Amino acid sequence: MSDHTDTPPPPARFAYGRHTWKEVAHLLADLPCALAGFLYAVATVAIGVGLSVTVIGLPLLALGLAGARGIARAERARARKLLGVRIDEPSRLPRRDGFFPWLWAQLKDPVAWRSQLYGFVRLPWGVLTFALTTVSLLVLWPVLPFLARGLANADRGMVRGLLSPSDELERRIAELESDRGVVVDTAAADLRRIERDLHDGAQARLVALAMGLGLAKEKLLDDPEAAAAMVDEAHGEVKLALQELRDLARGIHPAVLTDRGLDAALSAVSARCTVPVKVSVDLAERPAAAIEGIAYFTVSELLQNVSKHSRARSAAVEVWRTKDRLMLQVRDDGVGGARLDGAGTGMAGLAERLGAVDGVFVVDSPEGGPTVITAELPWRDRALDTPRGPAGDPARRRARDGARGR
Structure with missing residues (x-):
């Protein structure tokens, strides 16, 4: 997905600049593009809905909706080139195994339906903009830059409203995929x-x-x-x-982590490091087992990098909690130069693993050192991992299941 922002044009004035001609070109192209989009929308929806009582109606409608996404992509590219409108591309539909899951995903795709709506409403607007722009080029040419700016701004609003991702949910879905x-x-x-x-x-x-x-x-x-x-x-x-x-x-998954938590497990890891490591774990309670495991392996791999690459004389590990985040920091006084894309360091893999659970991974390692690597993970209470109370107690549950012969 793109993360570009719009490029605002300079203020309109009584002159024909590059931006004015781009807007005029966009407005003159509105009619043929709108006509093609309208005909496509009418044909695909009419045929698909009209034949929906047959076996081929809904598949044809689904194919038409898939094609509408392609037309919308072309419209976004045209707006980006001529109007400077840079918006995120909507997330792709997830791949579905089987015909009916694919059919249902296409039929309920909000991006495709908004693209079809864009095709319907664009025709009258395209006729209007083409007529006004053409007349202005012949008769009202002194005020054309201002007229073109107003019409182009309406176009910009239409593209943002109908062809942009609907909300943060679509962006979030793409990230989760x-x-x-x-x-x-x-x-x-x-x-x-x-x-x-x-x-x-x-x-x-x-x-x-x-x-x-x-x-x-x-x-x-x-x-x-x-x-x-x-x-x-x-x-x-x-x-x-x-x-x-x-x-x-x-x-x-080391037994010491399960039995005694991060403090003892990280102390054991630091003892195997080739440089002296000071470990400080300031946690009033233990996080969820999954988060605790990710934190352990992150620090473990970072200390391996310290041993192999840093040429450090000392290192330090700090772990603490800040509100709903578990914070990790590994420092060393080595030569620095660590990068997320560094060959053989595994930094990029660590960043991906933390990103997969809404974590953050930051590397600060100038040439000559020192290196400070900070990671944060979402905090989840350990109590959520295992139900509490007599019915949820693991020992009681095992005894109960054993009595039932399970």
Whole structure:
């Protein structure tokens, strides 16, 4: 979506400037464009509604509404080129699987219906503007700049009123659709990472362990010493496999975060950083588990960047709450130069993840340092995650379900 603002023309005066000629060109083109739009609107709506009692009527109407969006896009481009009207493009309809969901989405599309309405009301206005502009060019040419400005302003209002996104809701829908794609892609990437880590790490060690124990079993009677050595080696493989599984589980959701919250979990993360890290968590209560997890992994990845790229001598992590926002800040005294698009830093990925939950991610890292990265997340109370009271208590619920045989 575009975020441009309108470019206001200079005040009209008794002279023919570039803006005046653009407005005159737009007004003269109103009639042919309005005629084409009117004929399209009448034909598609009349045919679609007239044949709605048949099987093909509604699909034809839906196709006509989809085409109306294209005509409106062309009108917005014409207004942008000649009148300086820069408005956001309405969000696209979400993709629907199946014919009937697609049909229903097209038939209830408010953007398309407003575009058709624009086609209906434009014809009389196009006739009027064409006639007045043509007469003014022949007879009233001294006041044409003022007349053209007035008519063009009416055109501007019509484009903004009927061809702009209806309200913030459409903008918000487009943002949520984009955020949903980010969440889906992130979840798929995390799943592939877990599968790869299991396949290359713990799974390979467990396969080798099974083979080693099988060989030790065969040698148990014939060569007890060799069998004992194989069992010792298998014992070492078990320890390594357990450590890899613990590391993998920590990467999914560390137990210390679940049991003790952000303060303890971030202290554990900072202890693994290659530079001294001071951790300060000022929270009177814990946020919702999902928000807490995002905060943990954000700080964890930022501290990994400090270890790998910053060449810092010290770092600090601060976490606090401001009204309905959870604030995070990671600072280091390194060389700076961190960017959201920096290769290999993962900053852009962090920004996308936070943006998907209405978060904000700000990087302040001039060359030479220091680097200050601030993130904020929406605060959700942990109480909303688990219902309270006797019926909602997890232990009571498990006991109740067990008594019911579930």
